[in-house]
Amino acid sequence: MELSQQLLQQLINGISLGSIYALIALGYTMIYGIIKLINFAHGDIYMVGAYVGFFAITQAQVSILPALLISMVVTGLLGMLVEKLAYKPLRHAPRISILITAIGVSFFLEYASMYFVSPTPRTFPEVIDNVAFHVGDLVINGQQLLILGITVVLMAILTYIVQKTKLGKAMRAASFDTETAQLMGVNADQVISFTFVIGSSLAAVAGVLVGVYYNSIDPLMGIMPGLKAFVAAVLGGIGILPGAVVGGLVLGVIEALVSGFISSTFRDAAAFAILILVLLFKPSGLFGKNTNEKV
Amino acid sequence: MNLLRRNDLIMLAFGIVVFAVLQGLMEEGIIGSFWKLNLMLIGINIIMSVSLNLINGYTGQFSLGHAGFMAVGAYVGVVLTTNFHVPFLGALLAGGAAAGFLGFLIGLPTLRLRGDYLAIATLGLGEIIRIVIMNIEYVGGAAGFRNIPHYTNFAWVFFIMLFTLFFIKNFVNSSHGRACIAIRENEIAAEAMGVNTTKYKIMAFTIGAAFAGIAGGLFAHNYYIISPASFTFMQSFIFLIMVVLGGLGSITGGIAGAFFVTFISAALANWPEYRMIIFALLLILLMFYRPQGLFGYVEITNMGIFRKILKRGGTA
Amino acid sequence: MAAELMRVEDVSEVFGGLKAVSDFNFYINKGELVGLIGPNGAGKTTVFNLFTGVYQPTTGTITFNGKSIVGLKPYQITQRGIARTFQNIRLFSELSVLDNVKIAYHCHVKYGLLETVLRMGRYFQEEKEIEEESMKLLSVFKLDDKADEMAKNLPYGAQRRLEIARALAAKPKLLLLDEPAAGMNPQETKELMDMIRWIRKEFGLTVLLIEHDMNLVMGICERIYVLEYGMVIASGHPEEIKKNPEVIRAYLGGGA
Structure with missing residues (x-):
């Protein structure tokens, strides 16, 4: 294959992977925007989503779309529950305390899942026909199309919710300034719960799609994608929704290029290197603006 | 002033007694080889948690990359002893120096970041260190480094741990240590009181990283083989759990945390899920009911009977 | 006349197009006790932040003890001999x-x-x-x-005192007090006035204070600068300031 073709192929792979990152990053960025918490457990929510989808398909014998919906609902509720039980009591605690709690929640979800579903990886069933479309020398497979299609649809729905609905407006107001929003009659608890539901259900979709794409899921699968989605959120500017999407796609493409042209072992290092470069040179991300503490 | 020196001597004598008792129990076979290994791990983990506490607890800079510095110390150490036949102490110190130097280089740019951003950045840097090591063929890559001489014994671990405790204790009870604590409490006010905040953040980070490097050397020479998989960020999280459980900003807490976590891990070695579930729940409950950790900012030397023995003990 | 300790010439501070302080001129002699007053948002704390290196002036010069302190970090300025307290207590x-x-x-x-x-x-x-x-x-x-x-x-008043004590421990030549009497009752304010007078004498200090409490400022300051919209609208002895129509207008509003 020629270099330019290889480049295009990696671009396609990168965008599929990047869509997954984008879906997880959206949850990160929404939650950070509203309660200023790096929800370390978000990657594990995504893992739970994958397992719920897996059991829906294998046990309840449903097809991929209902499985996605079931996973979104169950995982969305789990996200809400985590917030209510673990984060809400600490809403006025120092941020580091909440961060440590999030690390605790993350461990809990990982190892409780390990206890219930065993640490052995599960093979995700084939839910769509293994078709591959050839465009010249390029290959796009069915899973990739599924990922792209679902991601686009979900982004459209999310945009509608955030821009047009009353709850979406309340979310934006609360992420701008929670206290003022509360004074204006926004029910902060409700908005935060809602944010966790949406963020978690998007992560659930990402989890199921990853299962479809890579055919394998395990209780620790959420750690790396979780961290990388965080990198994507920071890259785009944390708290900014379009930023998370662009950040996810950029990160996916960079990773695909690194594994394709350098070495797949450096894939994870690339993500972290991007994170550090962004934090050092433009900590507010591609779409953000800087703020300083007032003296 | 002589009182303080006297206190140091009392503590040293106490340490030697503890060492003699444990060593005796090991030689008599009352402490078997499994618990002997775990006692060594406790010692190494105490070095790790107390040095991490200097960064996270005392200076308030949330670092999640401590395992990376441990890895640097371990690999520099084993290369020096195995390939160049450098004496053990020299290799340990070189490992510590290398980790400290890397901490200095990393700290210079990253310590401008605050709170959770610093946490994520250090986590990323720790991973980068590990991935780089994994890609160096000279040290065995992902498969690990083999044929390490078995130099580490209980005496090495114990006395280096004791030295670490004295070093960190003396550091935090000085004007330098107060500068670090001031940064944790209020960075703007610290700067206004004449504290060069950048310098002291980097100093704490460098010292912490150096001790992690020494601990890494001790850890590596206890095994025949080490691999990058021993130094993932999950390991950094474990060190964080030790510090948080024991108390952010307390040496006693760091010791207690290292002891507790290592002990539980050993006792539940066959049920790893339970172990992590317990740690996770403990972390969450602690943040609810006692966010400063078991010991908070308190040292055992300032409590009841110890206070009587030591008169005005080393204040934290 | 006593020797000059600090001189500030034509200092301006611009935040994204907004002039927080413009063409600020100021001096303080060794041993003086000077007040800086003005309505809310006049730029008083910005002046302190410029003096202590928290902000860097966009233009202008600040000399302390004969040397420029522009470009120095806050801790370096503290080492040169300027210590401060904060409007919102930072203990x-x-x-x-x-x-x-x-x-x-x-x-x-x-x-x-x-x-x-x-x-x-x-x-x-x-x-x-x-x-x-x-x-x-x-x-x-x-x-x-x-x-x-x-x-x-x-208690609150004790925290304010502790902040001053802490600033003095840095052994400054010039002490900057940012609203030291904020939140104090008249009795506490009076005690604070006596204490400021006393420490100035005892430690051989030069003091610059920002204050809202007119009684305190008029009672102890030898000279006063009045800021409004980032500009000095009046300066001089308390008696002159009291009669200055510009100052009365700025504080009471209307076109007096």
Whole structure:
């Protein structure tokens, strides 16, 4: 294959992977925007989503779309529950305390899942026909199309919710300034719960799609994608929704290029290197603006 | 002033007694080889948690990359002893120096970041260190480094741990240590009181990283083989759990945390899920009911009977 | 005339197009007690932040003790001899009252890292001196009986006093007080006035204070600068300031 073709192929792979990152990053960025918490457990929510989808398909014998919906609902509720039980009591605690709690929640979800579903990886069933479309020398497979299609649809729905609905407006107001929003009659608890539901259900979709794409899921699968989605959120500017999407796609493409042209072992290092470069040179991300503490 | 020196001597004598008792129990076979290994791990983990506490607890800079510095110390150490036949102490110190130097280089740019951003950045840097090591063929890559001489014994671990405790204790009870604590409490006010905040953040980070490097050397020479998989960020999280459980900003807490976590891990070695579930729940409950950790900012030397023995003990 | 300690010429500070301070000119002589007043948002705290290196002036020069301090970091300026308090109290709240003061001796400590960790040489002597001096300072501010208490547990007025004590521990030549009487009742304010007078004499200090409380400013300051919209609209002795129509207009509004 020629270099330019290889480049295009990696671009396609990168965008599929990047869509997954984008879906997880959206949850990160929404939650950070509203309660200023790096929800370390978000990657594990995504893992739970994958397992719920897996059991829906294998046990309840449903097809991929209902499985996605079931996973979104169950995982969305789990996200809400985590917030209510673990984060809400600490809403006025120092941020580091909440961060440590999030690390605790993350461990809990990982190892409780390990206890219930065993640490052995599960093979995700084939839910769509293994078709591959050839465009010249390029290959796009069915899973990739599924990922792209679902991601686009979900982004459209999310945009509608955030821009047009009353709850979406309340979310934006609360992420701008929670206290003022509360004074204006926004029910902060409700908005935060809602944010966790949406963020978690998007992560659930990402989890199921990853299962479809890579055919394998395990209780620790959420750690790396979780961290990388965080990198994507920071890259785009944390708290900014379009930023998370662009950040996810950029990160996916960079990773695909690194594994394709350098070495797949450096894939994870690339993500972290991007994170550090962004934090050092433009900590507010591609779409953000800087703020300083007032003296 | 002589009182303080006297206190140091009392503590040293106490340490030697503890060492003699444990060593005796090991030689008599009352402490078997499994618990002997775990006692060594406790010692190494105490070095790790107390040095991490200097960064996270005392200076308030949330670092999640401590395992990376441990890895640097371990690999520099084993290369020096195995390939160049450098004496053990020299290799340990070189490992510590290398980790400290890397901490200095990393700290210079990253310590401008605050709170959770610093946490994520250090986590990323720790991973980068590990991935780089994994890609160096000279040290065995992902498969690990083999044929390490078995130099580490209980005496090495114990006395280096004791030295670490004295070093960190003396550091935090000085004007330098107060500068670090001031940064944790209020960075703007610290700067206004004449504290060069950048310098002291980097100093704490460098010292912490150096001790992690020494601990890494001790850890590596206890095994025949080490691999990058021993130094993932999950390991950094474990060190964080030790510090948080024991108390952010307390040496006693760091010791207690290292002891507790290592002990539980050993006792539940066959049920790893339970172990992590317990740690996770403990972390969450602690943040609810006692966010400063078991010991908070308190040292055992300032409590009841110890206070009587030591008169005005080393204040934290 | 006494020697000049600080001179500020044509200093302006622009934040994203907004002029927070413009063409600020100022001097203070050794031993003087000067007040800086003005309505809310006039730029008083910005002036303090410029003097202490928290902000860098967009244009203009600031000389302290004969040398320019523009471009220096806050800690370097503290080492040169300017210490401050904050409008919104910034104590080390989880530390004891004594430790709060001890920290401020930082830039006068000579023992190095090696002496610290090996407990040799100057360490013990200097630590003893710091402890004694800190206690002395605390007793001046009637805080010596609370030395072991956590700073956050002090009553409000005591926290303000502790902040001043801490600033003095840095051994400044020039002390900047940002609304030291904020939140105090008249009795406390009066005691504070006496104390400021007293420490100035006792420590040979030069004092610049920002204050809203007119009685305090008029009562103890020898000269006063009045700021409005980032500009000095009047300066001079309290009696002149009281009669200045511009000042009356700025404070009472309307076109007096």
